[in-house]
Amino acid sequence: MSNYQSNWQNWQNDPEGFWAEAAASLVWTKPWQQVLDTSTPPFYRWFVGAETNTCYNCVDRHVDEGRGEQAALIYDSPVTDTIRTYTFSELQTAVARFAGVLAGLNVTKGDRVVIYMPMIPETAIAMLACARIGAIHSVVFGGFAAEELAKRINDAAPRVILSASHGIEPNRVVEYKPLLDEAIAHASSKPEHCVIFQRDNSNAKLVAGRDLDWQQAVNDAEPAECVPVAATDPLYILYTSGTTGVPKGVVRDNGGHMVALKWSMENIYGAVPGEVYWAASDVGWVVGHSYIVYAPLLNGNTTVMFEGKPVGTPDAGVFWRVIEQHKVTTFFTAPTAFRVIKKEDPDGKLLSQYDTSCLRALFLAGERADPDTIQWAQTQLQVPVIDHWWQTETGWPQAANPLGLGLLPVKHGSATVPVPGFDIQVLDETGRSLPSGKTGALAIKLPLPPGCLQTLWQDDERFVDSYLSEFPGYYATADAGFIDEDGYVHVMSRLDDVMNVAGHRLSTGGMEEVISNHQAIAECAVLGVKCEIKGQVPVGLAVLKTGTDITEAQLEKEVIAMIRHDIGPLASFKVLRVVKRLPKTRSGKVLRGTMRKIADGESYPMPATIDDPAILDEIATVLSTVNVD
Numbered sequence: 001m002s003n004y005q006s007n008w009q010n011w012q013n014d015p016e017g018f019w020a021e022a023a024a025s026l027v028w029t030k031p032w033q034q035v036l037d038t039s040t041p042p043f044y045r046w047f048v049g050a051e052t053n054t055c056y057n058c059v060d061r062h063v064d065e066g067r068g069e070q071a072a073l074i075y076d077s078p079v080t081d082t083i084r085t086y087t088f089s090e091l092q093t094a095v096a097r098f099a100g101v102l103a104g105l106n107v108t109k110g111d112r113v114v115i116y117m118p119m120i121p122e123t124a125i126a127m128l129a130c131a132r133i134g135a136i137h138s139v140v141f142g143g144f145a146a147e148e149l150a151k152r153i154n155d156a157a158p159r160v161i162l163s164a165s166h167g168i169e170p171n172r173v174v175e176y177k178p179l180l181d182e183a184i185a186h187a188s189s190k191p192e193h194c195v196i197f198q199r200d201n202s203n204a205k206l207v208a209g210r211d212l213d214w215q216q217a218v219n220d221a222e223p224a225e226c227v228p229v230a231a232t233d234p235l236y237i238l239y240t241s242g243t244t245g246v247p248k249g250v251v252r253d254n255g256g257h258m259v260a261l262k263w264s265m266e267n268i269y270g271a272v273p274g275e276v277y278w279a280a281s282d283v284g285w286v287v288g289h290s291y292i293v294y295a296p297l298l299n300g301n302t303t304v305m306f307e308g309k310p311v312g313t314p315d316a317g318v319f320w321r322v323i324e325q326h327k328v329t330t331f332f333t334a335p336t337a338f339r340v341i342k343k344e345d346p347d348g349k350l351l352s353q354y355d356t357s358c359l360r361a362l363f364l365a366g367e368r369a370d371p372d373t374i375q376w377a378q379t380q381l382q383v384p385v386i387d388h389w390w391q392t393e394t395g396w397p398q399a400a401n402p403l404g405l406g407l408l409p410v411k412h413g414s415a416t417v418p419v420p421g422f423d424i425q426v427l428d429e430t431g432r433s434l435p436s437g438k439t440g441a442l443a444i445k446l447p448l449p450p451g452c453l454q455t456l457w458q459d460d461e462r463f464v465d466s467y468l469s470e471f472p473g474y475y476a477t478a479d480a481g482f483i484d485e486d487g488y489v490h491v492m493s494r495l496d497d498v499m500n501v502a503g504h505r506l507s508t509g510g511m512e513e514v515i516s517n518h519q520a521i522a523e524c525a526v527l528g529v530k531c532e533i534k535g536q537v538p539v540g541l542a543v544l545k546t547g548t549d550i551t552e553a554q555l556e557k558e559v560i561a562m563i564r565h566d567i568g569p570l571a572s573f574k575v576l577r578v579v580k581r582l583p584k585t586r587s588g589k590v591l592r593g594t595m596r597k598i599a600d601g602e603s604y605p606m607p608a609t610i611d612d613p614a615i616l617d618e619i620a621t622v623l624s625t626v627n628v629d
């Protein structure tokens with residue numbers, strides 16, 4: 001029997017009381033005067049007047065309450081053959097010391113710190129150290145190239161940047177330091193200092209006067225104490241892709257964020273303090289922020305920081321090895337990881353070599369979980385496989401099967417039910433609510449619950465334009481789907497030019513901006529095409545300038561290099577085709593959606609305003625030569 005309905009009802013009856021009760025399990029240095037400030041819609045603020053410290057609640061609190069000797073963080077790195085455990089006491093010492101490094105560089109409350117680092121414990125330590133002194137961190141995923149990093153540096157204007165000599169991918173070492181130097185050279189906003197972690201005694205070149213050696217700086221630093229911050233003060237900025245090449249800086253607060261994450265650990269994930277919780281993602285993404293670093297620590301769980309891949313480090317059994325070795329009870333990853341394991345080990349031969357009986361449930365998110373993958377995972381692991389839906393903007397799941405409240409019947413293909421706090425509606429183009437079973441835009445009635453984005457960094461106007469103006473009174477998720485007769489949410493696709501590559505959110509518009517810089521290209525379109533493993537991958541179509549003399553193969557090679565250089569390898573851009581022209585509406589809008597359907601072999605209605613329908617046949621012929629699997 002699930003307590004979901006009664007929780008949903010409690011929240012509906014008294015939303016402020018519901019979240020105030022959840023907040024009581026955290027430590028506040030000053031109580032709130034108002035649970036929710038609704039005085040300036042569409043901006044809402046949670047726990048106004050309260051003061052707290054996120055780092056204290058994640059780390060020091062557990063030491064004070066007797067969990068000092070419990071493992072807080074297990075670093076498991078098959079790419080360096082390392083396993084290292086930090087207890088809460090050890091984590092407290094390391095975080096306090098690093099906070100001292102930042103304080104020594106004059107970083108204070110409200111200053112920004114950009115973190116461009118691999119999946120090593122120092123990255124989590126750096127994030128918590130920022131939280132400790134009230135600095136706002138902005139983590140940039142290591143697979144982004146210098147130009148993308150420069151965009152984020154310009155927007156966040158950090159006082160200090162934290163980085164490492166290199167990251168380690170299964171097939172190569174990624175030298176971060178030259179990328180960082182290039183980004184800083186291109187950025188108009190320059191940091192005062194960079195602190196560089198030299199991995200494995202490497203010797204990345206430091207810039208005199210600007211760069212500090214991490215270890216040396218730690219040795220020289222005094223520990224710094226937790227600084228009380230307002231619940232509404234920003235904890236971090238996390239950039240995510242929109243429809244253009246300009247990333248959106250999602251701002252998350254301190255107070256609401258803690259309340260939401262802590263509630264989710266108990267009620268959605270069913271995690272009990274002391275247990276081992278593992279989110280196999282990267283701290284560069286929202287999953288990593290919420291469920292590698294903050295949520296497990298807030299809840300007194302041990303978190304696993306895994307520096308490896310589901311396959312190839314060394315094989316498709318590595319997930320099972322980690323689960324057995326560290327006694328993981330709750331596991332979270334993206335469906336793409338399971339698709340790649342299923343491809344390599346379809347019969348689960350490697351799984352049979354490990355004892356994964358400690359595992360209670362597998363959670364999947366980041367992209368639509370196809371029923372095949374869910375069924376395969378469930379058959380192999382013999383635990384509930386729970387698809388749940390969320391976004392960088394919401395920061396925690398808006399629809400889930402709440403294990404902690406008691407599981408509801410599973411429907412494969414659905415992210416199950418709206419989480420208390422999220423009044424999800426399906427709207428038509430005019431903003432009218434659609435009946436059950438009808439597909440439309442998925443929107444969430446305002447105010448959003450604690451933990452969701454407050455605004456976009458220094459851009460309230462873009463925040464309102466991007467999310468709140470299409471359907472007044474609602475947050476537009478940019479996802480399409482339907483809610484069935486049992487109230488289950490089915491998320492089907494994105495409504496905008498954003499694609500999802502191996503659980504990574506990328507902008508097709510951003511790629512088009514890069515490709516159109518090629519001197520031979522007159523215009524182009526990038527489509528997110530279905531891929532068996534990665535969900536979607538980009539395919540570029542280019543129209544050449546008249547009189548240009550370049551082969552398709554050469555152009556493809558050059559464009560791939562441009563995307564790798566300007567956006568990064570994670571874009572997985574591998575295919576470009578030359579076409580004579582692009583299909584457009586009579587008003588000149590490129591028909592990307594129709595082309596994507598052609599590429600995916602789906603039927604499509606003939607666009608009413610297409611200027612020349614014959615172009616679609618030409619495009620279909622070209623796309624029929626593309627194989628992305």
Ligand code: COA
Pocket residue numbers: 141142143144167169170171174280281282285287309310311333334336337340365366501502503504533534568569570571572
């Ligand atoms: N730093 C530098 N480069 C990185 C990187 C990082 N942190 N992460 C990925 N890259 C590079 C990869 O090396 C690869 O480069 P290549 O083109 O030279 O081979 C490229 O970016 C694409 O990476 P990826 O999308 O990870 O593809 P892959 O083929 O290496 O691995 C999967 C495919 C499915 C195994 C992998 O995407 C995966 O583990 N996904 C898990 C899902 C996940 O973590 N999602 C996050 C949201 S929950």
Ligand code: AMP
Pocket residue numbers: 240286364365366367368369387388389390391392393415477478479491492493494500503504505
């Ligand atoms: P990101 O902001 O990178 O986390 O990406 C968020 C987007 O990923 C959402 O808007 C969806 O398009 C997609 N997504 C995440 N989780 C799911 C899910 N469980 N089912 C379907 N799509 C999902």
